[in-house]
Amino acid sequence: MLKKIFLPFIFFILAYGFWLSPDFKEISAGVAIFLFGMIALEQGFTAFTGGALEKILKVATNKKWKSVGFGVLTTTVMQSSSLVSVITISFLSAGMLELAAGIGIIFGANLGTTTGAWLVAGLGLKVKISAYAMPMLVFGVILILQKSKPLKGAGYILAGLGFLFLGISYMKEGFDAFKGTLDLSQFAMSGITGLLVFSLIGIVATVIMQSSHATLVLIITALAASQITYENALALAIGANVGTTITALIGAMSANIAGKRLAGAHLVFNLVTGVIAIVFLNQFLLAVDWISQLAGIAADDYTLKLAVFHTLFNLIGVVVMWPFVSKLVQFLEQVLVDKSDDAIGAKYLHEVSVDFPETAVEAVRNETMHVYQLSLNVLCDGISLKQNNILNADSLRTLVKQQRRVFDFDIDEVYENKIKGIYSEIIAFISKASFSWEVQQSESIHWLRAANLNIVEAIKDMKHLRKNMVRNMNHQNDLVQNQYDFLRLYIAQTIKELEQIRALLESEQDDILLLLDTVKVDLKEMENTVNTDITVLLQQDLVSPKMATSLINDSRYAFSIANNLIAMASTLYAMYDKEHLKVEREVLLDKADVEDIVSEGQHH
Amino acid sequence: MDKIIEILSSYFSAKFREKLKRIKTLDALIVKLEKKERKLEAKFAAAQTVEEKKKINKQLTVLKAQKEKAQQLAQENSDEQG
Numbered sequence: 106m107l108k109k110i111f112l113p114f115i116f117f118i119l120a121y122g123f124w125l126s127p128d129f130k131e132i133s134a135g136v137a138i139f140l141f142g143m144i145a146l147e148q149g150f151t152a153f154t155g156g157a158l159e160k161i162l163k164v165a166t167n168k169k170w171k172s173v174g175f176g177v178l179t180t181t182v183m184q185s186s187s188l189v190s191v192i193t194i195s196f197l198s199a200g201m202l203e204l205a206a207g208i209g210i211i212f213g214a215n216l217g218t219t220t221g222a223w224l225v226a227g228l229g230l231k232v233k234i235s236a237y238a239m240p241m242l243v244f245g246v247i248l249i250l251q252k253s254k255p256l257k258g259a260g261y262i263l264a265g266l267g268f269l270f271l272g273i274s275y276m277k278e279g280f281d282a283f284k285g286t287l288d289l290s291q292f293a294m295s296g297i298t299g300l301l302v303f304s305l306i307g308i309v310a311t312v313i314m315q316s317s318h319a320t321l322v323l324i325i326t327a328l329a330a331s332q333i334t335y336e337n338a339l340a341l342a343i344g345a346n347v348g349t350t351i352t353a354l355i356g357a358m359s360a361n362i363a364g365k366r367l368a369g370a371h372l373v374f375n376l377v378t379g380v381i382a383i384v385f386l387n388q389f390l391l392a393v394d395w396i397s398q399l400a401g402i403a404a405d406d407y408t409l410k411l412a413v414f415h416t417l418f419n420l421i422g423v424v425v426m427w428p429f430v431s432k433l434v435q436f437l438e439q440v441l442v443d444k445s446d447d448a449i450g451a452k453y454l455h456e457v458s459v460d461f462p463e464t465a466v467e468a469v470r471n472e473t474m475h476v477y478q479l480s481l482n483v484l485c486d487g488i489s490l491k492q493n494n495i496l497n498a499d500s501l502r503t504l505v506k507q508q509r510r511v512f513d514f515d516i517d518e519v520y521e522n523k524i525k526g527i528y529s530e531i532i533a534f535i536s537k538a539s540f541s542w543e544v545q546q547s548e549s550i551h552w553l554r555a556a557n558l559n560i561v562e563a564i565k566d567m568k569h570l571r572k573n574m575v576r577n578m579n580h581q582n583d584l585v586q587n588q589y590d591f592l593r594l595y596i597a598q599t600i601k602e603l604e605q606i607r608a609l610l611e612s613e614q615d616d617i618l619l620l621l622d623t624v625k626v627d628l629k630e631m632e633n634t635v636n637t638d639i640t641v642l643l644q645q646d647l648v649s650p651k652m653a654t655s656l657i658n659d660s661r662y663a664f665s666i667a668n669n670l671i672a673m674a675s676t677l678y679a680m681y682d683k684e685h686l687k688v689e690r691e692v693l694l695d696k697a698d699v700e701d702i703v704s705e706g707q708h709h
Numbered sequence: 710m711d712k713i714i715e716i717l718s719s720y721f722s723a724k725f726r727e728k729l730k731r732i733k734t735l736d737a738l739i740v741k742l743e744k745k746e747r748k749l750e751a752k753f754a755a756a757q758t759v760e761e762k763k764k765i766n767k768q769l770t771v772l773k774a775q776k777e778k779a780q781q782l783a784q785e786n787s788d789e790q791g
Contacts, residue, residue: 616741619775622771622775623771626770626771684730684731684734685734688734688738688782691782692738692782693775694774694775702770702771705770706770
């Protein structure tokens, strides 16, 4: 209801204001142009986020202080903390970033956004920036019309900056002219009432404009035209900082758990910072005067002093909150519980990820790993063994012999309820994403699609295998029982060896693929044993031809499960340098090599 | 002169640089495999049970086959280079 009347209400207020004052119209147009500039700027930078930004983010966020630096730098360059937040949420969702690092980036982005105040107060008001805006717009639009993606991106950035400059210029002129008709400074309030009222106005203005940056520019231009007092401008700046988190919170409502936690961290940070700024305002003012004097800023240059204040209180916020980041992470993880482990559906795929190819590939990889994890349970239950027991058993042979109870479950139902949904989401995500990507990422995604298919094939094979296995696991003929036990052992060993290799991923070993060759040799040996045994059983009439046929068919299913799992691992576990991978793939043993080694081993 | 320019331009071509990178990666891999081989041999010598010896021996055989393949690829590359 509130949402429905909000927009018409704003329209009405604006229309009334335009009718009342042409200067108000000019200021509002300035704000609109400024916001449009920010949209264009974001669009431009998104064109470049494909590779470079993601690569930088990977190396620049492995330490907390580096994350803060990254936040400062990117927000300074892009002049948009919201774009930085979007990228951070995307990385968090894809599982490429820890929450603590994400919080570091947000702290940094808060600091970085203060550079906007410096730019406007230091440059925007002292130079006639509209003179730069026009050529920027012309060149920008020409570049936007080009087909090349980087040129288009550069065009959006240039036009965005042009619009920002133009917007600032309109706001400045509007406030100057406004002074002649209406002196807003007569509404100035002093003391604690003024502080609270203007902080609230700052919050409301930022929520309406969805940008603290725009609010701050508006504050600085109004301050430069003496339409508001310095004291009230400080309160507005504090309000703008808090207001921006409300915008982020609204945005996070539809985001996944990672986005919600990050927005929560943002809110806590800005609230704490805001409270500190309000409580210690007098001390801050003294510090601002002292710093301004040191920096050679004139005592009556209130716009620059506002920029000093804005930077100072955000910096103090970072310093105060810094020791509590781990506690904040703990708190957020407790309050905002991740229910996705129990829920049926994708965990890592996020709407935003698709715009950032490397993040998207990583999200698909993590999601595929998720599918594999779920499938492992199905495969282990399929051979009536618990996953934990397989991984911790000293002797798989003994485990298989001892565990004879058939696990009763409907594999189709588990597949439909737990796996198919995520698998479909991955496939939909891939098809949505890969068309617009660079060849390299498309290639990675192609491999991952194949890995998903391998997992699903393995489950389908398990479904077929189980039909006879369930019946024959406890067959009265010990020889038949032994054969099915051997197939169970064969699959259990595959799973165990692959899981042992997967554990090495954390140590960032870079020859994982080559380790798979030993698994292949092990399995080939077991395959040969199975085939020989069945032939002997048949030749010596120890099993009926019908049973032998079942055994042959079922061993094929078991071999297929193992081969699919190895093929899956060769994609999913390959997470390192592409050049290295390429060479490793060439060095990998092929089928003939594996057979040679096995037959050589048999001769010995 | 043309020949020199041709050699220089091929040196700076993306294909050439790619090849250099590949040779470097292959060499690094061979060194790594040799190091692993020495480690496994030491492990084999220290192994107590037949089962253990058999397992390590299998790993050694696989490793040697991989090394051989890598060396062959490196040889092919340097032949092309020459």
